[in-house]
Amino acid sequence: MDDKPHFRNVALLWLLSCVIMVPIVVFVIGPGLPPGNGSVQASGQVTDNTVLLAVATPVALGVLVYMAYALWAFRERTPEVVLDGPPIRGNASVQFWWLVVTTVLVLFLAGYGSVRLLADGSGGGQGPNPIAVPSPPKGTSVLPVQVIAQQWEFTYRFPTYGGVQTRDIELPANTLIRFNVTSLDVIHSFWAYELGVKADANPGVNNVAYVTTKGPLTFHVRCAELCGVWHGYMFNTGTVVPRAQFAAWITQQRVQYAPATKNLPPYSRTYFPPPLRRGG
Amino acid sequence: MSAQAKRAVVTAVITVAICVGIALYVGLYLVNVPGSSAATQTAAGTHLYLATVATAEPSDPHNTWVSYYVVNSASNDWRHDTTFQVPANTLVHFTIYQYDTSTGLRNPFFSQPSGTVGPVLIDGKPTTVVDPSAPAHTFAIPQIGLSIPLPGADSNAKNLCAQAPCSLSQAHHTVSFTFRTPAKGLYRWQCFVPCGAGFIQGNGGPMQTVGYMGGFLKVV
Numbered sequence: 001m002d003d004k005p006h007f008r009n010v011a012l013l014w015l016l017s018c019v020i021m022v023p024i025v026v027f028v029i030g031p032g033l034p035p036g037n038g039s040v041q042a043s044g045q046v047t048d049n050t051v052l053l054a055v056a057t058p059v060a061l062g063v064l065v066y067m068a069y070a071l072w073a074f075r076e077r078t079p080e081v082v083l084d085g086p087p088i089r090g091n092a093s094v095q096f097w098w099l100v101v102t103t104v105l106v107l108f109l110a111g112y113g114s115v116r117l118l119a120d121g122s123g124g125g126q127g128p129n130p131i132a133v134p135s136p137p138k139g140t141s142v143l144p145v146q147v148i149a150q151q152w153e154f155t156y157r158f159p160t161y162g163g164v165q166t167r168d169i170e171l172p173a174n175t176l177i178r179f180n181v182t183s184l185d186v187i188h189s190f191w192a193y194e195l196g197v198k199a200d201a202n203p204g205v206n207n208v209a210y211v212t213t214k215g216p217l218t219f220h221v222r223c224a225e226l227c228g229v230w231h232g233y234m235f236n237t238g239t240v241v242p243r244a245q246f247a248a249w250i251t252q253q254r255v256q257y258a259p260a261t262k263n264l265p266p267y268s269r270t271y272f273p274p275p276l277r278r279g280g
Numbered sequence: 281m282s283a284q285a286k287r288a289v290v291t292a293v294i295t296v297a298i299c300v301g302i303a304l305y306v307g308l309y310l311v312n313v314p315g316s317s318a319a320t321q322t323a324a325g326t327h328l329y330l331a332t333v334a335t336a337e338p339s340d341p342h343n344t345w346v347s348y349y350v351v352n353s354a355s356n357d358w359r360h361d362t363t364f365q366v367p368a369n370t371l372v373h374f375t376i377y378q379y380d381t382s383t384g385l386r387n388p389f390f391s392q393p394s395g396t397v398g399p400v401l402i403d404g405k406p407t408t409v410v411d412p413s414a415p416a417h418t419f420a421i422p423q424i425g426l427s428i429p430l431p432g433a434d435s436n437a438k439n440l441c442a443q444a445p446c447s448l449s450q451a452h453h454t455v456s457f458t459f460r461t462p463a464k465g466l467y468r469w470q471c472f473v474p475c476g477a478g479f480i481q482g483n484g485g486p487m488q489t490v491g492y493m494g495g496f497l498k499v500v
Contacts, residue, residue: 150387151483152470153422165389167425184386185474185481229488233423233468259409260392273386 006073014065018058025057026050035196038219038240040134040212041123042196048116055105125181125190125199125207128269134210136176143172146267147181149188149201152230154221159267164254169221169238172246173213181207182270188227192238194219201225206269213240314491316363316498317350319372326370329353331377332417332430333444336360336492340444345486346380346417346475346493349444358445362495368464371397374428375456377448379441380416382432383473383482388412390472393457395426400457402431418472421497424462427472430455461499470494 030050037043076082116122121132136142146157148165157165171177181190183201190209191198194217199209216239223234241249254261265271281289319328329351336347340360350359355377366372385391391412399406416432430453433440437451446452471493474482486492 148387150472151487153420153472155387155389165387167394167422167427185483228483229490230468230470230494236422256394257389257392260389263388263391263409263412265388 004073006069009073010066010069013069014058014062017061017065021057021061022054025054029053035193037214038194038217039123039196039214041120041210042194043214044116044120044122045196048113048122051112052109055109059105120212121210123196123198123209123211125209128206128208130208130210132210134176134212137174137212140175142176142178144178144180145169145171146269147179147190147199147201148271149181149183149190149223149227151185151228152223152234154188154190154223154234154236157264157267158250158253161250162254162261163264163267164250164257164261165264166253166257168236170246170249171213171238171240172243173215173240175243176210176212179209179211180269181209184271184273186227187225188223188234189225191222191224192219193222195240198224204270204272216240216242314363314495315359315361316365317359317361318365319367321367324373326367326372327353327375328364328366328372329355329375329377330364330419331355331358331444331446332380333441333446334380335443337444342486342489342492343443344478345489346477347444347486347491348471348493348495351377351445355446355448360444360491362491363498364469364495365498365500366461368461368499370461371458372461373456373458374419375454376419376428376430377446377452377454378416378430379433379446379450379452380475381435381440382414382416383475383477384413385415385418385429385472386474387472390418390420390427391415391429393428395421395424396428396457396459398458400428400455402455403453415473417475417493419469420472421467421469423467424459426459428455428457461497464499467497467499468494469497 030053031046033046033049035042035045037046118132120134121130126132144159146159148155148157155165155167156169157163179190179197179199181199181201182205183203185203188201189198190201195211197209197211199207201207219238219240221236221238223231227234319326331349331351333349334346336343336345347360348362350361351357392409393400393407401407410429410431414431415429417430418428419430420427433451433453439450441450471487474487475493476482476485476487479485487494
């Protein structure tokens with residue numbers, strides 16, 4: 001073993017690479033991380049992903065820098081004489097700091113994640129009794145939208161607009177939306193990618209997810225739970241539009257689907273169709 | 281030939297046989313796609329006739345399953361195809377002879393026809409909505425917003441058709457509609473009635489197998 005200051009060298013290289021890479025992660029890569037800034041919750045997810053990546057970067061760099069340094073510094077200079085290094089047995093200092101650093105990292109991530117989830121639910125399904133209920137933007141009220149999944153299409157019901165059900169989804173901008181997600185048959189998952197919303201659709205369960213929309217936007221809805229032969233085709237496109245445009249759209253939908261609306265059961269958070277209609 | 285050489289030859293032959301078997305299995309699976317039928321072009325426009333029946337013909341590998349068929353206008357030429365080829369950006373007239381009895385819609389929203397150009401005619405009568413317990417099947421292409429409920433035949437009728445092929449003299453409803461085809465591409469269609477009798481939730485078997493209650497609209 002030579003007496004070169006390897007630990008110091010590795011530490012300096014690691015520090016240098018962190019000084020370069022962490023700002024790149026935070027300021028260059030971070031803003032482009034998914035799912036974008038289509039809603040308040042989506043923006044929050046971008047922040048979360050950036051924080052997680054920024055925390056993970058020094059860890060990854062530690063591994064990579066050490067590996068690169070070892071390949072270079074500890075290479076065998078006289079290949080015909082291959083000698084193993086002396087064994088290392090116990091190093092209380094390394095063990096102590098390893099435990100301290102990893103414990104701090106894990107506790108920070110657990111705390112950060114919990115705080116973020118409690119703040120607004122981060123767009124995820126919270127079950128029938130949500131803990132995190134964001135406040136609507138000033139001067140507005142929450143808009144409930146029921147997402148009804150069935151093999152193999154999502155339909156949407158608006159209880160505050162006569163209970164009309166629609167095939168497409170349009171949402172008003174700068175509004176807090178409460179998605180009540182349920183299913184009429186098997187387990188699906190409502191994933192509105194650009195809005196940062198993902199909530200499982202379970203039969204007989206009302207899964208609530210909140211999202212606060214921002215400006216006009218086109219977003220993609222996909223089923224994120226393998227649900228049968230046409231699962232890959234269970235998608236559609238939605239839009240966030242100015243409030244006046246939404247008002248015109250929902251009025252038009254109420255007129256267009258008035259005959260079907262008369263046939264719908266009263267609005268409910270879950271539906272249990274009669275056995276004949278469930279059993280074939 | 282030494283014993284070791286013999287073992288090597290036998291191993292090689294078995295390996296090749298297994299590889300050929302796997303290749304054949306995969307190859308045959310890939311080429312065994314459900315048949316396709318093109319819409320008929322006449323002076324009156326582009327027309328496609330379909331039929332729905334309670335069970336497929338006796339020779340079908342799943343002859344207890346409900347199914348769609350392509351038929352001719354007289355309902356006397358039945359082909360078990362569920363890929364329908366139609367021209368792009370064209371008004372296409374569909375006529376469906378519905379021979380099965382009612383199951384009812386799981387989601388009553390689909391009781392209202394949508395996505396058509398002009399009225400939906402059920403036995404010649406313009407229809408804006410049906411009783412949600414009446415449909416035996418629907419014909420829907422969600423990607424283009426087309427959804428047509430197909431009322432069930434009278435279950436008390438004495439001349440019900442239980443198995444394909446059926447004739448127009450048997451109990452049925454005739455549903456006709458027109459829609460404009462989208463741009464070129466492959467669009468799936470399906471039934472939204474849980475009509476897979478005997479399967480959990482009614483959505484197994486024919487509902488989960490391309491070639492019975494689902495298929496493709498091949499727009500060319």
